[in-house]
Amino acid sequence: MVISNKTIATIGTDAVSEAMRQINPDVVAAYPITPQTGIVETFSQMVADGLVKTRFVAVESEHSAMSAAIGAASSGARVITCTSSQGLAYMWELLYIASGLRLPIVMPNVNRALSAPINIHCDHGDSMGARDTSWIQLFSENGQEAYDNTIQAARIAEHPDVLLPAMVLMDGFIISHSIDRVDILEDEVVSRFVGEYKPAFSLLDAKKPVSIGTFDGLYGFFFEFKRQQEEAMMNSFKIIKDIGKEFGEISGRPYDLFETVGMEDAEFAIIVLGSACGTVRHQVGEMRSRGIKIGMIKLRVFRPFPAKELAEALSGLKAVAVFDRSDTFAGHLGGPVFIEIRSSLYDLPKRPLIVNYVYGLGGRDLSMELIDKAVGELADIASSGQVKQLVNYLGLRE
């Protein structure tokens, strides 16, 4: 059943605020930081105007924002917070506590570079650093996906087989501050989709008192609880797929772990996530119309990492280029997406050649010319069977 949508022109942060208003969480505790500010600004205005019933907690830092979110979620509330870059870094120790306590907090993170030097523009260094915090990570290509992912994140995080916090990632400025065409669902449809939140426990339930966050000790069960978190991540593959499909039924926009373009007959392909997918898709489409057998994989879900499915999708290819908007500074091991993809391919009987392009750090533009350059090199790799340079810096002044 597709409900008639309302189509609006909006910046990405406002699209996310609208999703948050429609989810109508019990508590939002957030601190503004560029380029996420618009989400907090617009949402707190909505609260002030009585458009949403949420209790908005204006905290004094991101450390407090996540602490308040954890406290509220422990009381059984549906909670959203949001941040960017340094703010996410400041939340760090709490990220593990949110996931360790299995609190399904939803957090849009507007991707921005981490200092120094001070840079407010987009790269994925902030959330990639949090890839081992046991949070679900959904990447968005545009304002529409940021809106859609926010709504789905609530369902995914709260699913009893998952119960993990979820980040919704969108590129700073490119998505957050650009006006985009966004289809907005009706309030009632979103409300029905996210449903009533039934928390696993509540600290405020005097009839069923519980203790959380206790000391586990040397002879405790920390190891067992971490294994449970890994199991929850494994479970989330199916849940993310199911909810993506269900979301398609109410919106006409189904979601999966990743999206493929032209992979049926591709000989080589680019893997990319975030807003760069738009530019890459355009170039790939143009090249395919000229008979070049190139495909593209847009990675939506980075945590959990769909290694098996990606390996299957890439198995027949001659060569693969992985685009990374952050680096791991591991000594030319490549960006985080590259490392994961390369590892995923290891068990294939016949592996495609693979090359990494680190691009766009600190907001450096990824132009069509740069994509053409990478594709030219990728075509050479595919035909020569040789990778000259494993890790390349695309758009670097050199």
Place this chain on the structure above:
Amino acid sequence: MTWDVKDIQKWDWKKHPAGAVIKDPGNSCQFKTGDWRTFRPIRDDKICNQCLICYVYCPDSAIIVKDEKVAGVDYNFCKGCGICAAECPVDAIEMVDESKAKKNKK
């Protein structure tokens, strides 16, 4: 108490409640902490004058009192801090190396 954790050390990882939530309050008495102890307080009943100062000072409520008299030490919970021995006005409590105390018992 509905939550039986007696054999919790043998539970596999799937059995624990998610998020390390302790879903039943008041179960700490089932969690024996006496094995943290390095020194064991041994009380000499002949010297003890039953002033009950050890009972008052014990931070873990591990001094067992029956009929207003010290009846012993609850070694399931005593952590061997030695406060009882230090505060005893008649030196009726001696702190003995736990491994030696265990041997002596055998």
